[in-house]
Every structure is written in structure tokens, then in C-alpha cells.
Amino acid sequence: MAERSFKNEVEHLRKGDGDVFTGEGILALTKALLENGVGYVGGYQGAPISHLMDVLSDAQDVLEELGVRFEANASEAAAAAMLAASVHYPIRGAVTFKGPVGVNVAADALANLSSSGVTGGALVIVGEDYGEGSSIMQERSHAFAMKSQFWMLDPRPNLPSITKAVKDGFELSEASNTPVMLMVRIRSCHVTGSFDTRDNVPPPLTVRDALSTPRSDFARVVLPPMSYLHEQDKVQNRWPAAEKFIVENKLNDVFDPERAPLGIVVQGGMYNGIMRALQRLGLADIYGNSDVPLYVLNVTYPLVKDEFDRFCQGKEHVLVVEEGQPDFIEQQLGSFLYKSRSSVELHGKDMLPMAGEYTGQVMLDGVTAFLKTAAPEMLPGTVRAPNAEAPQIPDLSKTVPIRPPGFCTGCPERPIFAAMKLTEQELGKHQISGDIGCHLFAALPPFEIGGATMGYGLGPASNAAFDGGGERRAISILGDGGFWHNGLSSSIGNMVFNKSDTVAVIVDNYYSAATGGQDVLSSRAKNETKSTNNPISAALKGVGVEWVRQIDRTYDVGKMREVLHEALTTDYDGPKVIVASSECMLNKQRREKPLRSRAISEGRRVDIPRFGVDPDVCTGDHACIRLSGCPSLSLKKLDDPLRDDPVAHIDQTCVGCGNCGEVAESAILCPSFYQADVVHNPTRFESWRSQQRGKVMGWLQSRRDAKRLMMQ
Amino acid sequence: MNKQFTEHSNNPGAAQIIKLAVMAVGGQGGGVLTGWIEAMAHAQGYVVQATSVAGVAQRTGATIYYLEMAPKTDQQPIFALAPSAGDVDILIAAEMMEVGRAVMRGFVTPDRTVLIGSSHRALAVSEKMAPGDGIADAEEVRAAAEIAAQRLVLADMEQLAVEQRSVISASLFGALAATGALPFPRAAFEDAIREGGRGIDASLRAFNAGFDAALSDDTDRDEKTEQPPEITGPARLLRAYQKVADRISAMPPPVQQMASAGLLKLVDFQGYAYGAVYLDRLDRIIVRDSAEHDWQLSIAAAKYIANAMAYDDIIRVADIKTRRRRFSRIRGEMGAEPDQVMQLTEYFHPRAEEIAGLLPAKLGAWVERRPKLMARLGRWFGKGRRLRTDSLPAFAMLYVLGGLRSYRLKTRRHTVEVAHLEAWLDRSLAPLEEDYALSVEMLRCRRLIKGYSDTHARGLTKFDSVMNGAQMVRGRKDAAEWVARLREAALQDPEGKALFGALETIRSFT
Missing domain, CATH: 3.40.50.970 (Thiamin diphosphate (ThDP)-binding fold, Pyr/PP domains)
Incomplete structure (x- = not known):
């Protein structure tokens, strides 16, 4: 059972011609796969494409109706290997995993797949986990595309562009017999928006059909001498075919309104950020009408020299906006210019940082620096000569604590x-x-x-x-x-x-x-x-x-x-x-809470445990927290002039897992912890017994209270 | 009002997009809030885009949701996927340090940002772990937010929501509606909640509470009215207590508050006669003190002698655990209705030391000198025990233990505590004539002794180290500062790494 259910949303996958889909990027990708006649899908979960796997899993009814096979692969390697079905059969296949760690795991299968080449369109949807919110080391999947020579799409981050990239990806893959990687950045996976849907298309040949007429061709097997031929095939046939397809079908966007003497080359995924920087400088409106020409690389590998040369014509300065390192794209474009003996000055990592996420501020600074060099007259006066001073905001970096993710409340780990x-x-x-x-x-x-x-x-x-x-x-x-x-x-x-x-x-x-x-x-x-x-x-x-x-x-x-x-x-x-x-x-909570609420409302006996701390017994040494870190075990400052340090406190988010008590006992910490079980709908005997006990205890308590002073 | 100054205010192209960021702690429901805003904007004829970074969001890490919206036209606006410093119109921070993080990251700027924050705290692990008080200073964040925001709404949105049995997203949504920062009427907000389904009534109540709190302009501040506790009991005891308490009015006024608190604690711990012993000890210090130093020595003594005399022994714990008030307090905290039964399980793990401490002084000392006997005590008593204090046998056992107060002053533990107390007072007061401040700081070192078992032992070790350190710096002009520094270092980490470092520094120059 996945963390999030898409059962309601998957109904949107049935939309057809003339409908509009509104929702998350992940769901849009799934819809696009179905519209493009995919025959089988699979993958391995992991941020940021976990939800894509969850959507596919929840959408099995829709998939089955269309004759699409879904496999939750054991690993990214298994997912990439599954694309082998598209080597001999004209069946479109798509798998998804996170990049670049998933790509690392899948590297072997991806390399062999690229060598064999494909007959049916093979699409690897990679959730590029880079920048803020990333859970892995900072690297690029791009290198794998270069080494194994499969093609890489990096569409503009809006739903129409992402869904179009699925169609383009399959067609490009088939036109060049090469697998294609469709890269979506961490935020575009979860971006919400709308696009016009088309009818779903059942695969012309299903995987079931294929089993009835098996095919094989040893020329496709990665064994010498065929593997030597594969390499030649890659550069002599597949690559030119890909370039031709990219140019003829205008997979890259050129926004070149008035042949200005400068331009920006940008990865598709960075387009929105660069547009925002231009807007903030007063050089573009919110609809993307820009004074600065843009060459948007929806295909980041391979780069097409002729297309780039055409963009550069009449320009003196070109800025490459390429997130992450090393600067594969900038190096390639620089080489293109050199070979064309061009006089265009190429900028990129000299004005934008080599490493780190290209946030809004980074791009604003980079574009500003570029314009200061290339066309200072285009910059608004406030940027050229700022005359107002920003107010000093106190530095909080020493005050605000870091807050990395941690174990959830009640985590069994x-x-x-x-x-x-x-x-x-x-x-x-x-x-x-x-x-x-x-x-x-x-x-x-x-x-x-x-x-x-x-x-x-x-x-x-x-x-x-x-x-x-x-x-x-x-x-x-x-x-x-x-x-x-x-x-x-x-x-x-x-x-x-x-x-x-x-x-x-x-x-x-x-x-x-x-x-x-x-x-x-x-x-x-x-x-x-x-x-x-x-x-x-x-x-x-x-x-x-x-x-x-x-x-x-x-x-x-x-x-x-x-x-x-x-x-x-x-x-x-x-x-x-x-x-x-x-x-x-x-x-567990997601599963049990609704059941528990139902049981309570139906009058059945339910025991809900929660932990607490006696503030008078706790001395505020926090030893318990150093063995826990539970979000619900926190601190509370007491309103007592005799106390210096805050005491432990358990808030109402406690799920009563028992860790506090167990740790206090095992580590011999202190007797401040108690577990309180509130029994909903107790049995009659229980209530009676509780009342009798209460009477005796009450009598004892009154007896003692009569002999001492009490503070209220 | 803050002055306008930046470049984009005169850029009509960019001004049409409303940019809103939500900074939250994972698990707070930032996604729900984002969903409401998105649905509302949609219903109000706006094009809207939301982004989030799922994954870490669930697991208590800091997380950001981001929305951009613009009135619908025939052209599709281009929205950014993440907030930029200096380019956020509305920032909602669902916790006080997230308010700080928003300011720190430049998402709150005086020219444009409406900042809606919740002043409650969800403490970070680093704040909770420190053996002392590691809680970050919220006032610093508040001060920075006041400078950074064009308009600031700050209230305990968590409390407002909990009071309505709802979640913080609803009260924050209400505050957002109240600011008028989004061009939508209140009804549009409420419709979004209704459309969203699930817990609609509670959400609407919390929405309302958030709405009102945002309008009530005065950003909240802690205002607790101090009320002296009311004392009840048998008339004879009350008269005796009053006689003891009257002694406090003869003390210098600045000392009185702490002395009263100390006296109450000790009367509660043992009785009025024990309280009188406390005041005797305090009096002996007051005569050596003067107004010249604002009675700092006496105030410190009033506080820490009381803490030292009210040590944590089995009798005290058993007494606290069986009091009537405790049972009703827990019932309230757990939200137990009168018709519901509550079971209570206490987690105890006594050690041989506690058992020996409970013996009569001489016998206890005799036992403690015999490791084999101690080991046997440990085997007999020293294991984890879960006592069901809602059942009579366990309650009765603790009740009896809690009733041993009249015997307490004869125990081994009491003898040890008194000896330690006297030694600490003697050592602290020794430099009084030459260095008043040093004596005060040494008294304050008593703060290091807390916890039970190993933690208590470690606290004692640290206390000794700091007191020895004080001996080393005695005679220096900055001796008091050094002792304060040593104490703070001792409270930084459990192992005493910072303290060791500070002591090394002292050794290097003495």
C-alpha cells in the first residue's frame, strides 16, 4: 500500500479527445503514455518519480483494458532490462526510475539496450533528483546519455510540453532505433497544470500478441563482432537519423523575435526560471514574449550543430544556461563555434555557478551579469545604478536551527x-x-x-x-x-x-x-x-x-x-x-486509524495508548531525547522560577508506540514517563471496576491530603 | 509602512503574477493548504500552478510548497517552479523557526511580502538534545520578521487550530483570507474548504479563528499573569506554615519571590519544618549579602538551595505519582471523557543505589560499602518494572512509599544530600570576601546536578569538574566569567566535550 493513493485521480486517465486534464505532472505523464500506444510500462520507485509508480499501480484497471502490461520491477536494472522487449518487437515500452542513482543501477542494461538498438519506441522516464529537496548526491544523468548514446529530452516544465515530450520521445526513438531518456526535474514531477487530452490508443501489438510470434535476430545481440557493428551503426545511422528528426520536427524551441545581437541557450527544464529572470529585468512579459532571443534545448543530447549555428547567426554573445556540472553542453557548443570559426562569444559557467541548483536568484544574477557584458543598454536603470539601499535584515543564520528529515513519530526504527x-x-x-x-x-x-x-x-x-x-x-x-x-x-x-x-x-x-x-x-x-x-x-x-x-x-x-x-x-x-x-x-496509522474510528463509533471497545511525562519528576536533562528524537517528544518551559531548563513533554501527536517507556527502562533514565490508555466504550465490568478503584484511591488520597498542605 | 524600492514594482509584466510560498515542517499538512489555495484560485478564474518537493515532506524536515497564479487570459503565463529571493508576495510559515528560515532565505522583503506566520514552536532535534536549554530565540526571529515583512501577521495558529480540533492549515488559510493579500472574497476561501471534503466543520471553525486572529492586529505575545498558588490544608498546619512564611517578609524584597517559591517547594516536598530549615540556611547567606550587588548571591542561593533540598528520591516520585491532581491532569491531557476508563502504566527501573538510599542512614552506608550486597540488591530490585497505578496493588505500594516522608530525614540518601549541600555551600561561599561574583556563579553550578542514575552521575561529575575549574581560576579578575562559561559548556553536550575543551583552555593559562 503506497503512501498516497491515486485511485480517484486515475479516472482522469480515461479522458479523450476534447477533454482537459488538470492535475499533477506525474499523472499527466501516465496519461501521455496511454495516448501514445504504449505496450508495457514498469519501473522502480524513488523520489521524485515514486508517485508515477504509484499512479501506474493504481491504474491497473485502465492499463488492462488497453492491453498494457505493468510490472513493478525489482530494481532500476530490472526496469531498464525490461525494455529489451522493444529490441525485436515494434512495441512501445516505458520505464521510470530516479536519476542519477537509478541510472547508475541501470547502467549495464541501458548500455546493452543502446548497443542493440530498438525497433519499438523505448522511453526511460527519469526523475532527476537534483537541487533542493534532493535525497542523493548531486550528479547528472546526462553523462550516461553521452557514454551509451541514447537521446535525452529535457522538456519545458509545463504539462503540455511534458506530455508532448512523451510523444516526441517515442517517435524519436523509433526514427533512430535508439532508446530515449525523458528527464523531468524534481519539481516538474509535482507541478500542477492542465493540458488538452486525446483518446487513449491501445498498443498495435501487445506483449501478449508478441509471445505468440516470437522473434530473434543475432545481429541485435551484444556479442562480438555484432557489437562492433552496433557502435558503427550508432554514429553512422542512428545519430544522423536522430538529428534529422529533431530538426524536422522542431523538437527544440527557438524564440527569436528580432534578431538581437545576443541570445540565451537554455535547457528546456530551466526555461521557466530564465523567463522569470528576464521578466524581473523587464525584458519579457509573463507570457514568454522576450526581448532576448532564446534557443530552448528540449533535447539536450544530441545537440544539433546546424540548428545551433543558425541561432548564433548575427549574434555576438550567447549565454548557455546549463544546471549542474560538468558543463557538457557548454563544452559541446564551444566546440561547435570553434569548428565554425565563429566570433560569437560564448558565456555560461563564467557567469553562472559551475555547481549547485540554479535558483531564481542565481539565474537573475547570471542573466544580469551576461547583459552587463553583452548589452548593458537593455538593463533597467535600477539595475545599472541602484539608488535605493535595501534595509538591513538581521542575520538569523545562527538562530534558526537546521531541520533535516528524520524518523516519524512512532517509527519502528x-x-x-x-x-x-x-x-x-x-x-x-x-x-x-x-x-x-x-x-x-x-x-x-x-x-x-x-x-x-x-x-x-x-x-x-x-x-x-x-x-x-x-x-x-x-x-x-x-x-x-x-x-x-x-x-x-x-x-x-x-x-x-x-x-x-x-x-x-x-x-x-x-x-x-x-x-x-x-x-x-x-x-x-x-x-x-x-x-x-x-x-x-x-x-x-x-x-x-x-x-x-x-x-x-x-x-x-x-x-x-x-x-x-x-x-x-x-x-x-x-x-x-x-x-x-x-x-x-x-x-500503520493510515491503515488503522479509519478502522479504529469506525470501531469507536460502532460502540466497540477500543484502547488508545499515548505517553506522557510528569513535569515534576522530569529534571530537564533531556537524556530521553538523545535516545529518541521523536517529533512528539519535545520540550516545555515550566512557569517556575526555580527551574532553569525546559522539561520533556509529549504532545497529542504521540501514537503510543512505547519507545519512550522502553528506552527509559532499558537506559535506566528516569521515572517520569507514563503510558495512559484511554479505553473507549469500556465493558460494564471495566467501568464498574474502575469506579470501585477510584473510590478506594480517592479515600486514600483524601486521607493523606488531610494531613498536609496542598498548593493549588 | 516600509518604503517601496525595488526594480520589479515598476514592471507591469511581472506584477500580474501572484507568488505565494508555504514553508512548513513535514507532516503539518502544507499540501492541504496548497490544495485549497490552488482550488480556490482555479474557481476564481485564475490560472494557477503549484509545486512541491515531496519525499522529505512527510518526514519532519523543513519543506516548501510554492504557488503562482494569474488571471486567466487566452495566453498561458509562464510560471516559475520555485520561489526566488526578493520575489515573493505572500509567505505563509507554519512554525516560528520556519518564519526565520523564510526571512533568512530572502523570501520576505519589505517592499512586497505579506508574512503570515505561526508563532508556535516545533523544536528541532538540535534544540531538544542539549542537556541544558537549547531552544532557539524566537524573539530574534520576531524582530527580524518585523523588519523584513511589508506586513506581518503572527499568532499561534497551531493553538487556534487545536482548540477547534482541527489542523494548522485551516487557521493559516483563515489568516490568509483576512489579510486580503489574495484578490478573493472570504466566501471563496470557505468554498474551497467545503469542496475539499473531510473535517469540513472543524476546518471552518479553525479558519474562522485564524481569520479573527489575523484581524486582531496585535501580534501575540506571551502574557502570563503570575498568581501565587493558593495553599490549603488543616488549620494547624496552615498556622504553622504561615509563621514560617512570614519570615520571608523580613527578607530583602528582591529575594522574596525566589524564597517564596523555594519555601513552597520544600513544604510540598517535606513539610513546614523542613521549610524553616531552608529559610535558616538562606538567612545565613543573606546576612553576608548586601544591596550593593542587588542581592544576587541571596537570590541564587534561594533558588539552588531549594532545588538541592528537594532532591529526587523514591519517596518524592511515589508521592507525585499518587496525587489526586495528577490523575485529573492526565485525564485532561489525554482527552478522556468521564465515561471512558483510563489505564495508567508507570515505567520504573530502580537501582541498588536507590534502594540503599532508602535505608536508615547508618545501615545504608554500611550496605553501600559492600559491593556484593549492592550487587544482590541490584538483582532483587534492579529491573524494569511497569506499575499499573490505576490498579490497587501498584497504587497502594506507591502510596505507602510516598507516605514515608516522616522517615525521609533518617535515610541514607538524606545524609548524602545534606553533606553534598553543605560542601557545595562552603566551597561556593569561600571566595565571597574577595570575589562576590565568583561565589554567585559557583552557587549557580548546582544547576548541573539533575536527572537520575547515569545521567545524575554524569551531572555530578560535571559539577565537580566545574567546581574544580572554579578553584583553578580563583584569584583571577575574570574568574566569575570563566565559571559561567564552564557551566554553559557543561550544558552543551552530554559527554562533556565542550566542558573538557574549556577546562583545557583554563589549564593552558593557569
């Missing part, structure tokens, strides 16, 4: 890391490597556990150098998502084969939680279209792990700590794997 921190307090600091997933938040305060993350499913693999063991065993973390993605072979298999004397902790929260709660093989939910409930511990045993400990309630900090201690101190010198399982609280 929190007690695992609390136990690990306690174990480290006892046994000393250990070599710990992390993996990709929510559990990586443990690297941040207050836990600060783990010092590396090498890739999805590679947590234990990145401790391989320490497999030989030593004074203190190395620990690695792996999530259930990472386990099934790649970890079973690359990490666990590797441990077994190399007789690793290390400890791996598999954090099993029943979902691929960090990407939005999609089901994986070991999910506990029933899933109509997927096989779930395949236990991780069974897979571990199958691959040859002998020392396996299964923990079915991670909130039991004491148990967790005991098992960790055992793994770190046992005489057994083979791989030790702990599977720590509890359901992702975000998903």
Missing part, C-alpha cells in the same frame, strides 16, 4: 537505533555502515550511527573490508527495500561466501518505506497483483546464513539490545544477521 546506541555505550564505538532508506536518518543526531552509504542494498557489502573480523565486529544496516533490490546477492550472498565475521541488521518495516510505502516481497499485506509475505529470514537461510535472529517487535528495546549484544560477542565467526521487524508507523 527508532528503538533499533536507541538499542544500538545503548549497546555502543556499553561495548564502545563500532564500525557501522548504513544503506539507503529511512534508516539512514540514524546517521543524524541524536543517534549519529553509521558513517557510509554506498548504494541501495550495499550496506553490508560496504563493510566487506572488515569481513575478517577484529576486536570489535563491524555492523551494517540494510532495509527490507534494499534487501530485495540488490542486498540479498550483493550484500548477504557476499557475506556468506566470504565467511564474513560481521553483523548485519536488516530493518524490516514491511514496505519500501522511504520511497512512499510500496509493497516488497516480504510485505505482510495481501496484494491482489503481487506476491507478498515471503519472509526475509527464509531467504537468508536459503542463501546460507546460519546465524539469524528474528525480532518481531522492534519496540522491545531490551530484547533488541540483548540480541545485538549477542551478535557482537558470540563465538560464532560466520555472518550474523538480525532481522528487526515492525510495521512502518506512517502506513
